[in-house]
Amino acid sequence: xxxxxxxxxxxxxxxxxxxxxxxxxxxxxxxxxxxxxxxxxxxxxxxxxxxxxxxxxxxxxxxxxxxxxxxxxxxxxxxxxxxxxxxxxxxxxxxxxxxxxxxxxxxxxxxxxxxxxxxxxxxxxxxxxxxxxxxxxxxxxxxxxxxxxxxxxxxxxxxxxxxxxxxxxxxxxxxxxxxxxxxxxxxxxxxxxxxxxxxxxxxxxxxxxxxxxxxxxxxxxxxxxxxxxxxxxxxxxxxxxxxxxxxxxxxxxxxxxxxxxxxxxxxxxxxxxxxxxxxxxxxxxxxxxxxxxxxxxxxxxxxxxxxxxxxxxxxxxxxxxx
Numbered sequence: 001x002x003x004x005x006x007x008x009x010x011x012x013x014x015x016x017x018x019x020x021x022x023x024x025x026x027x028x029x030x031x032x033x034x035x036x037x038x039x040x041x042x043x044x045x046x047x048x049x050x051x052x053x054x055x056x057x058x059x060x061x062x063x064x065x066x067x068x069x070x071x072x073x074x075x076x077x078x079x080x081x082x083x084x085x086x087x088x089x090x091x092x093x094x095x096x097x098x099x100x101x102x103x104x105x106x107x108x109x110x111x112x113x114x115x116x117x118x119x120x121x122x123x124x125x126x127x128x129x130x131x132x133x134x135x136x137x138x139x140x141x142x143x144x145x146x147x148x149x150x151x152x153x154x155x156x157x158x159x160x161x162x163x164x165x166x167x168x169x170x171x172x173x174x175x176x177x178x179x180x181x182x183x184x185x186x187x188x189x190x191x192x193x194x195x196x197x198x199x200x201x202x203x204x205x206x207x208x209x210x211x212x213x214x215x216x217x218x219x220x221x222x223x224x225x226x227x228x229x230x231x232x233x234x235x236x237x238x239x240x241x242x243x244x245x246x247x248x249x250x251x252x253x254x255x256x257x258x259x260x261x262x263x264x265x266x267x268x269x270x271x272x273x274x275x276x277x278x279x280x281x282x283x284x285x286x287x288x289x290x291x292x293x294x295x296x297x298x299x300x301x302x303x304x305x306x307x308x309x310x311x312x313x314x315x316x317x318x319x320x321x322x
Contacts, residue, residue: 003314006310006314007311007314010310011307014304014306014307017303018299018303021296021299021303022075025292025295025296025299026067026068026071029288029291029292030064030067071292075296080094080289080293080296081289081292081293083289083290084285084286084287084288084290085287085290090289090290090292091293093278093293094275094278094290094293094297096273097273097274097275097276097278098297100167100274100275101275101276103186103190104193104194104272104274105194107187107190107191107194107198108193108194108195108196108198108201109197109198109201109252109256111194111197111198111202112197112198112199112202112205113202113205115198115199115205116139116201116203116204116205116206116209117205117209119135119138119139119206119209119210120139120206120209120210120213121210121213121236121241122135123135123136123139123206124209124210124213124214124236124240125213125232125233125236127214127217135206136206136207139206139207140203140207141203142200142202142203143203143204144203145200146265147197147265148265148266148268148269150199150200151192151193151196151265151266151270154195154196155192155269155270158192162188162191162192163189163192164192164270164271165270165271165272166189166271166272166273167186167189167190168185168186168189169185169189172185189272193263193267193269193270193272196266196269196270197263197266204251204255205248205251205252205255208247208248209244209248211247212244212245212248213236213240213241213244215244216239216240216241216244217235217236217240219243221239222239222240225239249309250309250312253308253309253312254309256301256305263275263276264276264277264279264280267280275294275297275298278290278294279291279294282294
């Protein structure tokens with residue numbers, strides 16, 4: 001398979017996946033019991049006529065085929081619809097939370113990747129010693145812990161030291177802060193949720209790094225490098241690690257989309273106003289439009305991450321470039 005054919009196949013597969021996800025996205029929320037008017041059933045002053053009027057205003061009383069046609073037409077225009085709760089465009093409802101989530105997730109990704117690579121390289125380099133099994137055991141423990149449990153433990157131990165809620169100090173703006181103070185305040189508020197994400201994924205990245213390096217260190221070219229008298233660290237850095245990057249990079253890109261989706265639990269624990277918390281509130285309000293838009297964005301993030309991993313193969317795997 002040449003490079004052009006490979007790119008076309010991967011891009012086509014990503015496009016088909018997004019179309020299928022958008023269709024399933026519509027069906028799932030219509031199949032769920034209740035709708036945006038259900039929350040008013042316990043309201044004594046809300047009559048049946050009011051709920052019927054609300055359903056008509058939101059278009060929920062129309063046939064499903066008509067709702068789906070309007071949904072697809074809007075998506076083709078890049079329109080995610082309007083929130084049932086606030087009547088604002090869905091993109092306006094999600095763009096702010098998404099802007100809060102991405103740097104937090106990026107910081108968590110950087111922390112987790114740095115810790116995972118460090119533990120994996122040291123474990124493979126010092127295989128069979130205490131420096132191997134001790135961090136390896138910790139990595140296996142971290143890899144099976146629920147991310148929300150890690151967040152709760154961080155909340156318990158660091159609650160009095162670092163901010164545990166919100167994205168910024170609400171009183172900071174009254175002190176005429178400098179840009180440095182604003183950035184430092186934002187970083188303080190995203191440390192704990194980012195650390196929860198980093199710790200949750202560092203275990204898996206450490207395990208795959210160690211496994212890939214141990215396999216690379218058993219190859220014949222490593223034996224040749226040792227015969228030349230090269231130091232063990234130089235062999236790991238110059239030869240073993242670069243040749244182990246394919247499975248490591250694949251796992252990192254594949255998990256990036258799931259990290260964005262998994263931020264829902266972390267943001268709920270820390271009351272961090274990101275896209276995860278926005279979707280949690282949309283579930284409580286039965287706001288189909290926001291849920292559809294949010295889950296579609298998360299799906300696109302996962303598909304794009306998979307596509308980037310496939311494209312990275314062109315750089316790391318010479319067999320595809322033939």
